[in-house]
Amino acid sequence: MANSYDVIVAGVGGMGSAACWHLAQRGQRVLGLERFDLGHGMGSSHGLTRIIRLAYFEGSHYVPMLKRAHQLWKETGEAANTQLLYVTGSIDLAPEGAGFVESSLASCIEHGLAHEVLDARAIAARFPAFKLTPQHKGLWQPDGGFVASERAIYAHAGLAMARGAEIRTNEPILSWRPTAHGGVEVTTARGTYSAGKLILSAGAWNPELAQALAPNAAVVKQTIGWFAVSKPALFQPDRFPVFILTVDEGNFYGFPLWEHPGFKLGGPHFARQPFDPNDSERVANEGQVDAIRQCLARYIPDAAGAPLTVRACMYTVTPDEHFVIDALPGAEQVTLLSCCSGHGYKFASVIGEIAADLATTGQSAFDLSPFSLARFQKAAA
Template sequence: MTRGSYDAIVLGVGGMGSAAVYHLAKRGVDVLGIERYDVPHGRGSSHGDTRIFRLTQPEHPSYVPLAERARTLWRELEAESGADLLTETGSIHAGPAGGSHVSDAVDSCEAHDLPHEVLSGSDVNERFPGYELPADHECVYQPDGGFLACERAISTHVRLAHEHGATVRARERVLEWESRESGVEVRTDRGTYDADHLVVAAGAWAANQLPLLEDALSPQRRVMCWLQPETPAQFAPDSFPVFSVDVPEGKFYGFPVADQPGFKFGRTPAQAESIDPDDWADEPTLEDEQRLRKLSANRFPNGDGPTLRLATCIVTRSLDGHFYLDTHPEYSQVSIAAGFTGHGFKFTSVVGEVLADFATDGETEHPIDVHRLGTRLA
């Protein structure tokens, strides 16, 4: 059994945890990251080749400054590492005219003077021929959106964290942690570690480590699909923006063809049952595929070719849709990042910075009021 002492320990080295380990190590903090699975792995929320990046934030206008800071940090990480992480394609938000899906997107752009255009479905279809949206739908086009290479981003954060002196231990399961007078003690199936500060970024397993989140997190199953386009040029990054659409077939999101073959998209169900992240149907089914193909057949017909790949992932919803980012209400030496509700990966870089702020300064200057725990768990 291993024994060790560190300045900080990070539980979970997926999207958020890898960024936290990196930012802590870059500040000279002696940090240990502990990951239950591989680094990276495909059992949680941060896999599947790509994740959407967008400055348009219908969830809440206060998300926009976080997204802008995240973009700056992604570009800095690219410069430091030489890796290509963020590809800009523009982003489309589309839905029925007058609906909140579009009006909230417009509000977030206007609140922060983001360049954007309000278009009809017909306008979008003409400009981007891979699309076939309802002609009378309303759409917001924002030119700075795009996608992140998610596994590459995690690997890059960890690789650079190593260069800055971090230690990362994978295939190690955390059994429990305890608050101590001067920090925390973490016990795993391989050892025991002490630290001044603890970061919990355990994704769908966060409630296992944080009883206060037991009734505040809902891990849910999602399916992603990759299809062979009939007209590949229409689905290339320079001619196909990432999208979030509310259409008669349901709510969907999607991407152009990236490093891996196929036009990728997924569905956000109106109702979804919670799952046990240790025991769930992680193999996609024919029914999953058929449900997804309702979108491609009607709204992206030139992308509705043979199936290349199906994959599942876990989305962990919070109670109100806003993720939790704060210090523990009882233990100031413990910080929390959880409940990213399917739209969190774009913020990974800045969340890592916020978590490093908590560990080194006890507070952050980033605008995270909507993400504080406060009375949200009552």
């Protein structure tokens, strides 16, 4: 039947493109519907790169998924004849007792991840670009690195299309409804489509498509920038890692030089501005740019040059900062991904695979209970 599919994927960004690939790989008839162009800069996944860390202070229960994500980024890059994963090592940097280094260490110990704890002197000797306080310590994990996030959307979508997936861009979904026989009907500005299953991977627009999520999802704006460096040799990917850094001024995160002449730094992580994704402006927050520049001047002075590029980006946060991967209450044929609370891109490869598993078998190899919608009701009770 025309306009009829096994699965419709609502939103072809980080998560949705991966879901399209894993579904198409299983022989499913897939339709991906995307509001904007493929790889646009209006959502949550632009800005060239995203950090992947396996030492996970957010919770050791993420580590099995991270291991699989890591493997999939490598395999998918090979399948698409490109490189999606760059392993540079990751370092978590914070003053003694600040908490998150200890939590990252605990996840390394529990899951047998290679790691080293470095004191301030060892950090300075190994990575001379950092000028930190004597109280800082670091957790080094050699498997961390970054994912080429924009490239990965093209890679996932390209692989999916090569296996027969249809991807329609500039076609926003206006509404969807469950059908009497247990499927879904989806209406866009250009047509109506039916499918057995629906995956909602619309990022910051997920709360509009899933009322059950809306009370527990806040969309916020963040600013990132690339700054001129005075000693580029210090920041090359073969000698400088991805990092997260806690200092008096807040939590920041950064990358080695890659595909851009500037040094990329984001933060402060919790300086979040509520944001309406339907606002057509994506203007960087000047206060945040100033905070980033002050952090660079004080702690990474060889990367504290002029801003070369600044970008605004959004993400969707839940009250406990954990993900949502769950069926919608009352509509088991609809899977909601992902509300990743600012730390989700690294998982897109495995979340795509999980979405395909749920759509085709109703099950996942991973324990998804920490990501249920029901946890919000339990917390409120």
